[in-house]
Ligand SMILES: Nc1ncnc2c1ncn2[C@@H]1O[C@H](COP(=O)(O)OP(=O)(O)OP(=O)(O)O)[C@@H](O)[C@H]1O
């Protein structure tokens with residue numbers, strides 16, 4: 001059975017159909033060429049009533065998951081309130097275990113609107129979430145500086161940095177600085193959890209994986225959704 005998979009983040013909408021992935025801004029969902037699918041699984045980290053109504057009208061079999069499932073076979077949560085854990089974090093962990101099945105510990109990093117880190121360990125065939133971190137993503141971290149200072153601005157005659165070398169103008173210092181923070185965070189985690197397989201996903205993940213010398217996986221959230229579909233989710 002082919003299932004249309006949809007990953008709704010805080011900024012972007014991604015979907016995978018028959019192995020092909022596409023994405024758009026959340027605001028542009030109505031203009032997309034939605035495929036003819038019999039089953040649709042959507043994971044969403046925010047309330048999107050219009051999108052859900054549109055998809056509900058179009059597809060007879062639509063499942064939407066907004067939260068990590070508190071009870072899932074062979075998965076042990078560390079959150080006291082697992083329903084508070086972002087569904088994208090949970091799916092990215094399931095996805096990492098599926099994509100790198102021979103590992104026994106994973107550092108799962110999702111570089112999107114926020115950057116999230118989760119440590120996952122396998123004990124006796126059970127996956128144990130050990131905990132994680134949430135920090136602002138590259139764009140959000142820069143916006144915070146532009147918003148709350150007077151003279152740190154996106155000057156039109158300056159260009160954002162594409163790496164993290166020392167910069168010599170305002171926009172360069174901000175954009176290289178937030179990149180350096182992310183690289184330093186990942187490097188420190190890889191050093192501390194040196195036995196873990198580090199895998200990075202998300203819109204800003206390819207750059208970060210390259211800079212930190214880690215593995216990149218284009219979309220671990222979809223990988224986690226494939227794991228749900230492979231189980232008894234639709235039966
Ligand atoms: N085509 C693109 N359009 C917009 N942003 C992009 C694009 N390609 C990469 N990016 C980067 O991806 C980041 C967003 O990542 P992603 O798409 O994983 O976020 P998201 O899923 O909306 O966020 P989250 O899941 O954290 O809520 C942006 O900060 C931007 O720098």
Ligand SMILES: CC(C)(CO)[C@@H](O)C(=O)NCCC(=O)O
Pocket residue numbers: 009010045084085086087088089112113114116134
């Ligand atoms: C942290 C984000 C925004 C990352 O997309 C998402 O996973 C989320 O909304 N999480 C809820 C809070 C938590 O995971 O503890």
Ligand SMILES: [K+]
Pocket residue numbers: 009088110112202221
């Ligand atoms: K994401």
